[in-house]
Amino acid sequence: xxxxxxxxxxxxxxxxxxxxxxxxxxxxxxxxxxxxxxxxxxxxxxxxxxxxxxxxxxxxxxxxxxxxxxxxxxxxxxxxxxxxxxxxxxxxxxxxxxxxxxxxxxxxxxxxxxxxxxxxxxxxxxxxxxxxxxxxxxxxxxx
Amino acid sequence: xxxxxxxxxxxxxxxxxxxxxxxxxxxxxxxxxxxxxxxxxxxxxxxxxxxxxxxxxxxxxxxxxxxxxxxxxxxxxxxxxxxxxxxxxxxxxxxxxxxxxxxxxxxxxxxxxxxxxxxxxxxxxxxxxxxxxxxxxxxxxxxxxxxxxxxxxxxxxxxxxxxxxxxxxxxxxxxxxxxxxxxxxxxxxxxxxxxxxxxxxxxxxxxxxxxxxxxxxxxxxxxxxxxxxxxxxxxxxxxxxxxxxxxxxxxxxxxxxxxxxxxxxxxxxxxxxxxxxxxxxxxxxxxxxxxxxxxxxxxxxxxxxxxxxxxxxxxxxxxxxxxxxxxxxxxxxxxxxxxxxxxxxxxxxxxxxxxxxxxxxxxxxxxxxxxxxxxxxxxxxxxxxxxxxxxxxxxxxxxxxxxxxxxxxxxxxxxxxxxxxxxxxxxxxxxxxxxxxx
Numbered sequence: 001x002x003x004x005x006x007x008x009x010x011x012x013x014x015x016x017x018x019x020x021x022x023x024x025x026x027x028x029x030x031x032x033x034x035x036x037x038x039x040x041x042x043x044x045x046x047x048x049x050x051x052x053x054x055x056x057x058x059x060x061x062x063x064x065x066x067x068x069x070x071x072x073x074x075x076x077x078x079x080x081x082x083x084x085x086x087x088x089x090x091x092x093x094x095x096x097x098x099x100x101x102x103x104x105x106x107x108x109x110x111x112x113x114x115x116x117x118x119x120x121x122x123x124x125x126x127x128x129x130x131x132x133x134x135x136x137x138x139x140x141x142x143x
Numbered sequence: 144x145x146x147x148x149x150x151x152x153x154x155x156x157x158x159x160x161x162x163x164x165x166x167x168x169x170x171x172x173x174x175x176x177x178x179x180x181x182x183x184x185x186x187x188x189x190x191x192x193x194x195x196x197x198x199x200x201x202x203x204x205x206x207x208x209x210x211x212x213x214x215x216x217x218x219x220x221x222x223x224x225x226x227x228x229x230x231x232x233x234x235x236x237x238x239x240x241x242x243x244x245x246x247x248x249x250x251x252x253x254x255x256x257x258x259x260x261x262x263x264x265x266x267x268x269x270x271x272x273x274x275x276x277x278x279x280x281x282x283x284x285x286x287x288x289x290x291x292x293x294x295x296x297x298x299x300x301x302x303x304x305x306x307x308x309x310x311x312x313x314x315x316x317x318x319x320x321x322x323x324x325x326x327x328x329x330x331x332x333x334x335x336x337x338x339x340x341x342x343x344x345x346x347x348x349x350x351x352x353x354x355x356x357x358x359x360x361x362x363x364x365x366x367x368x369x370x371x372x373x374x375x376x377x378x379x380x381x382x383x384x385x386x387x388x389x390x391x392x393x394x395x396x397x398x399x400x401x402x403x404x405x406x407x408x409x410x411x412x413x414x415x416x417x418x419x420x421x422x423x424x425x426x427x428x429x430x431x432x433x434x435x436x437x438x439x440x441x442x443x444x445x446x447x448x449x450x451x452x453x454x455x456x457x458x459x460x461x462x463x464x465x466x467x468x469x470x471x472x473x474x475x476x477x478x479x480x481x482x483x484x485x486x487x488x489x490x491x492x493x494x495x496x497x498x499x500x501x502x503x504x505x506x507x508x509x510x511x512x513x514x515x516x517x518x519x520x521x522x523x524x525x526x527x528x529x530x531x532x533x534x535x536x537x538x539x540x541x542x543x544x545x546x547x548x549x550x551x552x553x554x555x556x557x558x559x560x561x562x563x564x565x566x567x568x569x570x571x572x573x574x575x576x577x578x579x580x581x
Contacts, residue, residue, distance in 0.1 A: 067524070
């Protein structure tokens with residue numbers, strides 16, 4: 001139930017993001033979800049892509065600093081309060097969220113939100129106990 | 144104004160006679176009391192008895208900063224510990240300090256040469272001298288203090304910082320002379336402008352500026368903003384501290400107090416002594432110091448010597464303001480910084496060879512250091528918080544090991560230009576050595 005995310009270090013300069021996305025496009029890698037965390041000097045681009053391994057390889061080759069992280073993708077009921085219910089579950093289980101972002105595509109009628117948590121194995125176990133729907137890597141990469 | 148007219152205007156042949164005598168005595172003393180020098184002199188095949196003229200100085204072996212570090216802390220001292228009355232120190236390349244010591248007589252000599260320096264700027268016992276150099280292990284504060292006190296001026300030992308209070312005291316106490324780094328004087332001028340204080344209305348009429356390189360353009364700026372005469376002074380703790388050489392009101396080179404310090408300019412590559420007028424590395428020999436008499440100490444500072452009596456009447460050789468360094472040492476806010484020191488901090492944090500670059504600039508009038516560090520796979524994290532922690536850690540380590548604050552910027556790999564051979568680690572925008580007439 002773990003999903004692989006690719007993170008890239010980017011300086012805060014124009015054209016940097018365009019270059020990364022072009023590299024992925026050139027290699028027929030599809031972006032499923034993304035988020036950017038930024039400071040004045042740099043940003044971290046986080047990506048869920050159709051082929052994380054390949055993406056990691058081509059970006060490395062281009063000289064980027066890349067890391068692969070495991071995250072969880074949660075299917076969130078697409079109605080008011082849907083996300084709140086999920087967050088409540090996480091909170092009840094004492095799971096601290098490092099960061100989260102939403103999916104570009106959807107799974108059926110539901111929205112998908114990506115979470116990075118501290119203890120991923122424990123989080124998966126607890127969420128499954130509470131019947132929260134998690135997506136596996138394959139489901140996510142091929143949405 | 145001359146403090147010691149007899150010495151300061153001494154005819155050259157007499158001065159040289161005095162120098163040879165003192166040099167021979169010094170070599171005798173280090174030969175007897177410092178094993179390091181005995182070995183070096185034996186190796187060079189020259190003994191004290193063979194020193195008969197000023198030219199024999201060139202036959203003596205060089206001493207450098209590494210020798211001081213190798214003999215840390217007191218290995219080069221030529222007197223027993225109980226004769227030492229003062230110890231100062233400065234930071235070294237590897238974090239090991241360069242320690243220097245003074246006997247009672249050395250402290251007197253220091254006060255004497257600093258008194259001459261202050262007299263060069265017209266200071267008398269009617270003056271009030273505000274010493275805004277740092278007091279402490281750094282020689283600036285106490286050096287200027289003793290010199291002004293010897294003249295009989297009223298000394299305000301305020302040390303550096305607390306700028307608004309500095310200005311307040313200047314106005315209230317009637318400060319007529321100020322001693323600090325040139326960049327701090329400009330910072331004070333900026334603060335004065337913000338506070339609506341007109342420096343031209345203050346009684347300050349002269350400033351003694353040293354401890355960092357500065358340009359003629361900066362001198363003009365200081366003189367205009369303050370309405371004072373800006374005197375360039377020179378010194379280094381290994382030789383004495385401030386007071387090794389000073390400009391006079393003619394401002395045509397710095398008089399080296401040659402009855403205490405013999406000076407040469409050498410080709411840094413070959414060690415060969417260069418004639419007057421040629422640019423090279425300054426080398427000093429202490430000929431009256433008791434505690435730590437260094438023989439032919441290589442300063443790494445680049446300058447030119449000129450002879451001939453100055454319009455002020457002084458006969459001592461003059462050195463051109465320092466025009467650069469033969470090593471990669473930077474002086475940032477008065478602190479000596481070697482890129483290798485920063486490198487070792489980064490090595491400790493990253494455990495790999497870091498690609499980094501130092502960007503030095505003058506923000507307003509204060510030196511500003513930015514350190515660019517290429518992010519490595521090892522340091523990278525997908526969490527901003529962790530990357531910011533790394534920046535913070537580097538910043539704190541730099542602060543604690545070098546004593547200066549720096550901005551740290553993580554950059555993408557290959558951002559920093561790779562050059563063939565030696566990496567260009569430093570970009571210095573300050574242009575501190577520029578002179579206009581080099």
